[in-house]
Amino acid sequence: MNNDRTRIIHRRTPESAAMVANVKRASAITATLNRLTFNDAEEVRALFSELIGRQVDERFLLIPPFYTTGGNEIRVGKNVFINQNCTFYDLGGLDIGDDVMIGPNVSIITTGHPLEPSQRRAVTIGNPIVIEKNVWIAAGATIIGGVTVGENSVVAAGAVVTKDVPPNTLVGGNPARVIRSIGEDEETIRQGN
Numbered sequence: 001m002n003n004d005r006t007r008i009i010h011r012r013t014p015e016s017a018a019m020v021a022n023v024k025r026a027s028a029i030t031a032t033l034n035r036l037t038f039n040d041a042e043e044v045r046a047l048f049s050e051l052i053g054r055q056v057d058e059r060f061l062l063i064p065p066f067y068t069t070g071g072n073e074i075r076v077g078k079n080v081f082i083n084q085n086c087t088f089y090d091l092g093g094l095d096i097g098d099d100v101m102i103g104p105n106v107s108i109i110t111t112g113h114p115l116e117p118s119q120r121r122a123v124t125i126g127n128p129i130v131i132e133k134n135v136w137i138a139a140g141a142t143i144i145g146g147v148t149v150g151e152n153s154v155v156a157a158g159a160v161v162t163k164d165v166p167p168n169t170l171v172g173g174n175p176a177r178v179i180r181s182i183g184e185d186e187e188t189i190r191q192g193n
Helices: 014-033 038-052 186-190
Strands: 007-010 066-068 074-076 086-089 094-096 107-109 123-126 129-131 142-144 169-172 177-181
Touching: 007 014, 014 038, 014 066, 038 074, 129 142
Parallel strands: 066 086, 074 094, 086 107, 094 129, 107 142
Antiparallel strands: 007 123, 169 177
C-alpha cells in the first residue's frame, strides 16, 4: 500500500540510524515498565507517557508486559485499556481512539519489508494504523499496517486484520472478514428484552 502517510526507511541512512536509536530508547523504557505489576498502575502510566512522548489520561490502564519498537509514533485517546503481552510496532504511526479495549497477546504491526528478497533487509516500510473510538480487539488478534478499524467494531480473538474494518461490525478469521453488524439492539439482547 502506498499512500501519503507511508514511511520508507532505507538501511544505512540518517533516518535508519534514528530509527535504531529510538528502538534502543524504547527497549530501555519497556524493560523498566515490564518489571512492574498491575498494582503499579500510576508508574505504568508515567513510563508509558514517557515512551510515547505525551501524557496519557488517568483512566489509561496497561497490564505489563508490553513491547514496542519505538513508542513515539503511538497516540492514545482517553480511557484506553491494554492487556498483557501486547506488541505494537508503531513506525508507521498508530492512533488509538477513546474507550478502546485491547486484549492480551494482540500484535499491532505498522511495519514490514518488501517482498523482493534483495530488498527485504535494505528497506523498512511503515503504514499507519487507526483504531477508532470504542473498538474492542480480542485476544491474540493481529492488525497489519495500512488498516483503519472503524468505530464500535470488534476484532474477534485470533483474527488477522489486513483490510479496513467498517464501523459497527464484528470481524474474524485469517484474513479477517465481516461476520455481522453490531447494532444498538445488542444492549436489548443482553438484557433479555
